[in-house]
Amino acid sequence: MAEQDLYNKIMELAKRRGFFWPSYEIYGGVAGFYDFGPYGVLLKKRIIEKWRKYIVENHSNYVVEIETPIIGPSKVYEASGHVASFTDPIVTCTKCGRKFRADHLIEDKLDIDAEGLSPEEMTKLIKEHNIRCPVCGGVLGEVKLFNLLFPTQIGPYEGNKGYLRPELAQGMFVAFKRVLEVMRGKLPLGIAQIGRVGRNEISPRQAMMRLREFTIMEMEYFIDPEDPDGSCPFYSKVEDEVLRIRTYEMKVRNEPPKEFTVKEAVESGVIIHKCLAYWMVVAKKFLNSLGVPDENMFFDEKGPHERAHYSSQTFDQMVKVSRWGWIEVAGHSYRGDYDLSRHMEYSGVDLTVFKPYEKPIKVKVKKAFIDKAYVGRRFKSEAKKILMEAAKIPEEKLIEAAERGTGITIAGYEIPAEAIKVVEREVKVTGRKFIPHVVEPSFGTDRIVYVAFEYSYREKAGRTILSLPRDVAPVQAGVVPLVEKEEALREKAIELYNLLVDNGFYVIYDDTGSIGRRYARMDEIGVPAVFTIDYQTLEDGTVTMRDRDTWKQVRLPFNEAPNALRRFLYDGVDIHELGTPVTVEGDGEG
RNA sequence: GCGGCGGUCGUCUAGCCUGGACUAGGACGCCGGCCUGCCAAGCCGGAGGUCCCGGGUUCAAAUCCCGGCCGCCGCACCA
Numbered sequence A: 001m002a003e004q005d006l007y008n009k010i011m012e013l014a015k016r017r018g019f020f021w022p023s024y025e026i027y028g029g030v031a032g033f034y035d036f037g038p039y040g041v042l043l044k045k046r047i048i049e050k051w052r053k054y055i056v057e058n059h060s061n062y063v064v065e066i067e068t069p070i071i072g073p074s075k076v077y078e079a080s081g082h083v084a085s086f087t088d089p090i091v092t093c094t095k096c097g098r099k100f101r102a103d104h105l106i107e108d109k110l111d112i113d114a115e116g117l118s119p120e121e122m123t124k125l126i127k128e129h130n131i132r133c134p135v136c137g138g139v140l141g142e143v144k145l146f147n148l149l150f151p152t153q154i155g156p157y158e159g160n161k162g163y164l165r166p167e168l169a170q171g172m173f174v175a176f177k178r179v180l181e182v183m184r185g186k187l188p189l190g191i192a193q194i195g196r197v198g199r200n201e202i203s204p205r206q207a208m209m210r211l212r213e214f215t216i217m218e219m220e221y222f223i224d225p226e227d228p229d230g231s232c233p234f235y236s237k238v239e240d241e242v243l244r245i246r247t248y249e250m251k252v253r254n255e256p257p258k259e260f261t262v263k264e265a266v267e268s269g270v271i272i273h274k275c276l277a278y279w280m281v282v283a284k285k286f287l288n289s290l291g292v293p294d295e296n297m298f299f300d301e302k303g304p305h306e307r308a309h310y311s312s313q314t315f316d317q318m319v320k321v322s323r324w325g326w327i328e329v330a331g332h333s334y335r336g337d338y339d340l341s342r343h344m345e346y347s348g349v350d351l352t353v354f355k356p357y358e359k360p361i362k363v364k365v366k367k368a369f370i371d372k373a374y375v376g377r378r379f380k381s382e383a384k385k386i387l388m389e390a391a392k393i394p395e396e397k398l399i400e401a402a403e404r405g406t407g408i409t410i411a412g413y414e415i416p417a418e419a420i421k422v423v424e425r426e427v428k429v430t431g432r433k434f435i436p437h438v439v440e441p442s443f444g445t446d447r448i449v450y451v452a453f454e455y456s457y458r459e460k461a462g463r464t465i466l467s468l469p470r471d472v473a474p475v476q477a478g479v480v481p482l483v484e485k486e487e488a489l490r491e492k493a494i495e496l497y498n499l500l501v502d503n504g505f506y507v508i509y510d511d512t513g514s515i516g517r518r519y520a521r522m523d524e525i526g527v528p529a530v531f532t533i534d535y536q537t538l539e540d541g542t543v544t545m546r547d548r549d550t551w552k553q554v555r556l557p558f559n560e561a562p563n564a565l566r567r568f569l570y571d572g573v574d575i576h577e578l579g580t581p582v583t584v585e586g587d588g589e590g
Numbered sequence B: 001g002c003g004g005c006g007g008u009c010g011u012c013u014a015g016c017c018u019g020g021a022c023u024a025g026g027a028c029g030c031c032g033g034c035c036u037g038c039c040a041a042g043c044c045g046g047a048g049g050u051c052c053c054g055g056g057u058u059c060a061a062a063u064c065c066c067g068g069c070c071g072c073c074g075c076a077c078c079a
Helices: A003-016 A038-059 A072-078 A102-110 A119-128 A169-174 A176-182 A248-250 A260-265 A273-290 A338-347 A373-389 A395-403 A443-456 A488-500 A515-524 A537-538 A558-570
Strands: A020-022 A034-036 A063-065 A071-073 A087-093 A099-101 A142-149 A151-153 A161-164 A189-198 A213-223 A241-247 A258-261 A298-301 A313-321 A327-335 A351-371 A407-411 A414-415 A420-434 A437-444 A459-461 A465-468 A477-481 A505-507 A529-533 A543-548 A553-557 A579-580
Touching: A003 A020, A003 A465, A034 A038, A038 A063, A038 A189, A038 A213, A038 A273, A038 A443, A063 A258, A063 A313, A063 A537, A071 A072, A071 A169, A072 A338, A087 A102, A087 A119, A099 A102, A102 A119, A119 A142, A151 A420, A169 A176, A169 A189, A169 A213, A169 A338, A169 A459, A176 A189, A176 A213, A213 A273, A241 A248, A241 A260, A241 A273, A248 A298, A260 A273, A273 A313, A273 A327, A273 A437, A298 A327, A298 A579, A313 A443, A327 A338, A327 A443, A351 A373, A351 A395, A373 A407, A373 A414, A395 A407, A395 A420, A395 A553, A443 A459, A465 A515, A477 A488, A477 A515, A488 A505, A488 A529, A488 A537, A488 A558, A515 A529, A529 A558, A537 A543, A543 A558, A553 A558
Parallel strands: A063 A189, A241 A298, A477 A505, A477 A529
Antiparallel strands: A020 A034, A071 A161, A087 A099, A087 A142, A151 A161, A189 A213, A213 A437, A241 A258, A298 A313, A313 A327, A327 A437, A351 A420, A407 A414, A459 A465, A529 A543, A543 A553, A553 A579
16 A cells, blocks of 8 residues: 555654654663654744744734643642543453452443442442453453552652543643733633643554644643634634534534535534634645645534533534544633633632723622511511521512512411511622633644644655645755865855844754765755855855755845744745756756 | 564674674764865775663573563544
């Protein structure tokens, strides 16, 4: 299969040229961990930089970035639900050794809700109902818990349990109060973070697609649930953009993804919130900018049972790769107020947001009182007891008893309706308190690095070219003297190298081997432009600039190189706009 | 975790079935020299290997057997 070869070619190139490779190689390797090498680090760094531009900097009035620890105390992950929900009850077949989700087996066979049962209870159910291995029919063993959190210990005391974070989100939720304060209490507020997470996957595979430790780029976008319009000030800019979406219903009916304009998707309820739709558009454009065309990308809605415990709607952003078909590169979830509510509950700290009204409003509020004079006259010494009991009764009940004329029984004494006084009072309210809702776009950086690699891999004239988008190419330019051993050319080349470095570029200089070999090396690591110093440079001070993708060259003055490179890398300018074309032997077709 | 297939210089690979002249061969890459006025050119020289790891069988193991690790594929798992 020619398509399968692409994966092999990429892994081979990545290893050979130093982009990435399996970690701990000299000790035989450990599944689920990958090293990034010199060019891989640069590539990943530039992809992260681009994400930061798309998500944070382009929305700097609303979105900020923070950094929080990789290790968290147990309490945080109890609150988030990970200690409970990130744990799978697993049962092993004693005959064939296959492992199954115990709760799923029980739910399927007995048609009951097995969630929240203890391992002992599940083992008992399996024994009682003689549930067998669904594959080989063998007897099942004890139900054991497997937790995907990496446990650790904070400090020297064993009781002080901690976990490696399985996602970045909790860092933002826990720091929410402080960040909101710093941002002067205003919503919408996006809190972004880029960092490493750990998940103790049972069986990681597929190279960098499923790792035990990886880098996530994530944002929690906090909004007022009652103000969808105000929450998404950028929405109108993207209304006419098109997203390819497969809703859960479409998936069930086995239909392919369909194009929706953002407006259609939001108005028809396909996407439940404008903000979710907006960030999906940004995410789509981000992947476009890394070389993924629209037709190789879509948003896949997760069904109710496929979603995480916190989510009310989730779309997986899927990208097509050669070997595995569609893989998830980002998730877009509506997390509601789940996380902040839980942290309020577990920490006891108020995480609500106060939003003042433009003008304080007057609200008519009904108040109900027991007529103390009546109670005192009527019940004498029992009055005190009755009134204390009455204070515990919810106000609505008293109002109801009075308005329906039924009266109420308190501490065994009948209080007639006439003894309950209801008054309407005007109260001034200056704003409201609420728990913000959260829209979360979350990206798997390492997968995206792989995707960028795959979409830029080209072969031309028997050579490999890594046609990375110019602005994420790890090395931005090369400088070479035309021939190896000519001192005058080398001096001039070093001078150009220094000029480019001083202008902030990442440049490599290479004077070994034939000129063709050096161009080939640069193409293979994706250097977008190579400047060549030739004999004409010594005569008229011009250099040539070569485009990695077309192999076309232009000639331009030495001192204009930095500016030309800037326009070439960041403005996407065609090489022909940067100088006068050069025709050389072997140009183009090599 | 289960089943199948695989693991040999930096990379790709020959050898393994049928154990011994394998001191593990080749290609590409890398390094040095000559040459070279624009696309992996040529010539000469060189460095580079725990044959994945451990154990066993044998006079003798890259080769056969067992266990482990790692990779790929299928199953399961992937809040």
